Amino acid sequence: METFKPLLRPMFLALWFCCVLSFFAVWMQLAAAAWHMTTLTDDADMVALVQSATAVPVLLLSLPAGAVADLWSRRNTLFFSYCMMFAATLGLALLGWGGLVTPVILLTLTVLVHSGSAVRLPVLHASLGDFVPESEISAAVALNTVAANGSRAIGPAIAGILLVWLDTPTTFLIAAFFHLPMLGVLAVWKPAQPGARAHSGFSRAMLDGFIYVAGSSPLRVVMLRSCAFTLFGTAVFSLLPLLARQDLGHDAGTYGLLFGMLGVGAFLGALLMAPLRNRMGTAAFLAVGTVAMGLPHLLVPYFTNFWIVVPAFVLGGGAWSSVLSVNVVAAQLLATPALKARVMAIAFMATFGGIAFGGWIWGVVTQHFGTGPAMQIAGLGLLIVAGLGYVLRQADAD
Secondary structure, eight states: OGGGGGGGSHHHHHHHHHHHHHHHHHHHHHHHHHHHHHHHOOOHHHHHHHHHHHHHHHHHHHHHHHHHHHHSOHHHHHHHHHHHHHHHHHHHHHHHHTTOOOHHHHHHHHHHHHHHHHHHHHHHHHHGGGTSOGGGHHHHHHHHHHHHHHHHHHHHHHHHHHHHHSOHHHHHHHHHHTTTHHHHHHHHOOOOOOGGGGGGOHHHHHHHHHHHHHTOHHHHHHHHHHHHHHHHHTHHHHHHHHIIIIISOOOHHHHHHHHHHHHHHHHHHHHHHHHHHHHHOHHHHHHHHHHHHHHHHHHTTTOOOHHHHHHHHHHHHHHHHHHHHHHHHHHHHHSOGGGHHHHHHHHHHHHHHHHHHHHHHHHHHHHHHOHHHHHHHHHHHHHHHHHHHHHTTOOOOO
8 A cells, every 4th residue: 555655665664663662652651640640639730731741842842843853953853852752751760769759840851751752743744755755755644643643542551551560650661761762763864954944044944934824824724723623622631530530430540541542543533534534525524523522521521331431532532633634734735845844843833732721721620610511611612613613614735
């Protein structure tokens, strides 16, 4: 199949495999950190802030990283980002064994882990042309999407098992070492250097990215719908530790299972996105996907039976993956090559901006009204976003 053609190229195969391992590590760290926070405090705000801690770095670092990717050394930037993720995750393990992890320390090191992840995202997207020819870029993007969402399914499940069988520091340690293989790939990679564009200057390069997006109506629409979708959709991710422990009354294994079901759905969504979108059209596809994301938010407060909860989580995970993937593809197709990394960085900022603010706001709502009402409000918000998006015929990438 055309989709798997890039895997026949040894360097891309090595990159892809190491990306999978690193994605595992990121999701394992996030799942373990969120669960560990529930053992440190009963404050719903702090638990929800773990999700926000993954998004804030994207807001602060994506655009600078995108400018670096467009102007200077991509390999050095990626090397730095993976070292940062390894060191911060290892630090959580060591401090955990010493009994020194507090809610603030947990959040701080989680921010550092996801700072490294934020730096690598636009750089990896901009670097695909160094590993595959232009004719295989779309397939390479699809494979990266499958890797990201497949790891989203497996990573939290692995973390849940490790949390039950071992302990949180050991889970962090294993996650840390999953980052190391990528350093070997980076050591032998010889990237193309875009040095001729560096004369514009770093600050000007970032400003050019904002000016380009601001001047493009289709790109503005992509950014808006990404932010609105994640603002409401992130509630299920932010509140899942509380749902598993308090509302469903289960342990870390159940938390890992439910997080994994979101990931299974995300993986299936990445595979089914193209045929469903071609059949339905982009506007209808986005509306249906947004409604589907609302189902776990609306059903879980009323149903605790796993035969209902698990399918709802799988469907919600598929919707999350599909809607965000459509927006990523749209941003890539609309971006000029010279500014691609910066446009992708701004797209990530819009997406994770919704996650960051949503993680905070749903924690506040939960603190005052409880998990169930917070989930219902988020679900209703997704229905409104779906209806408005379809009625207003939001621009798509068709």
